[in-house]
Amino acid sequence: MHPPQFTAESSSNSVLERDFTVGDVPGVLWSPTGAAERAPLILMAHGGGHHKKHPAMSGRARRLVSGCGFHVAVLDAPGHGDRPRTAHDEAEIAELFRARAAGEREGPVVVRYNEHLARIAVPEYRAALDALQELPEIGTDGPVGFWGINMGTAIGVPLVAIEPRITAAVLGQHWPDVLAEKAKRITVPIEFDLQWDDEHITREEGLALFDAFASKEKSLHVNSGRHKELPRFEADSAVRFFARHFGGAGTVLT
Structure with a gap:
């Protein structure tokens, strides 16, 4: 294995941002500028329809870099960001929009498509x-x-279940279908986010996925609000979670 191939870089506020590729998969790595000593790495995955540099990704990454001195990496998911869509991607997206316009539950389409992307x-x-x-x-x-979170959990659960190098994870807001059996294999510390008034994922579904994790240390963070209303302070909580397990100041930035 060779190091990632860096294609661009910039820096601001003591955070170095470097675009890279591994094979033909594009990603971005955020690091402390001038970092001389080794530091933990946090892998992140973006939500459905977003990309590696979506504001949620860059904002969380900068919190982890500036607050804890960690490195943070995100890949564009298949069919997202700088990656081309396949005919399968287009068909699934069209079916999602059809179900949404018809007032049908989106869950079955999202679960099926996310499982495909996670593979x-x-x-x-x-x-x-x-x-x-x-x-x-x-x-x-x-x-x-x-x-x-969201599609990031669809990728994260099967990844954490088979990857022994990952020793703590923040997940949430996904259906238990497909993921619950994989979650039963996960024993590392987990912080799990759930929206109590989610219009797509029922409370029972969210709780079922949380309950499936075999972790001795797992925390459930429940907030009122709809699917896209996860409070910003949960990002600060996640930073503190990783700082607690990996070291680092865990400073909360505004």
Whole structure:
């Protein structure tokens, strides 16, 4: 395995942002500027319809870099961001819009499509982790975490279930279908987000996925509000979660 191929970089407010590729998969790595010592790596996965540099991704990454001194990496999911859509992607997206316009439940379409994307994305994330650990500022002996909500959880659960290098994860807001059986294999500390008034995922479905994790340490963070109304302070909680497990100041930034 070779290190990632960096294609562009910029820096601001003591955060270095570097675009990279592993094979033909594009990603972005945020790091402390001038970092000389090794630091933990947090892998993140974006939500459906978004991309690696979506404001939610860059905002969370900067919190982890500036607040804890960690490295953070995100890949574009298949069919998202700088990656082309396949005919399968287009068909599933069209079916989602059809169900939405007809007032039907979106869950069955999203679950099916996300499972398809995860089958592709999980080995890509493992290859990216191999490559990123070749960098001297990350290395092979440091802790690795995972943070992904919504579609990020559809990728994260099967990834964390089979990847022993990931030792803590923040997940949430997904259906238990497909994922619950995989969650039963996960024993690392988990922080799990759930929206109590989610119009797509019922309370029972959200709780069923949380309950499936075999982790001795798992925290359920429930907030009132709809699917896209996850409070911003949950990002600060996630930073503190990783700081608690991996070290770092865990400073909350505004």
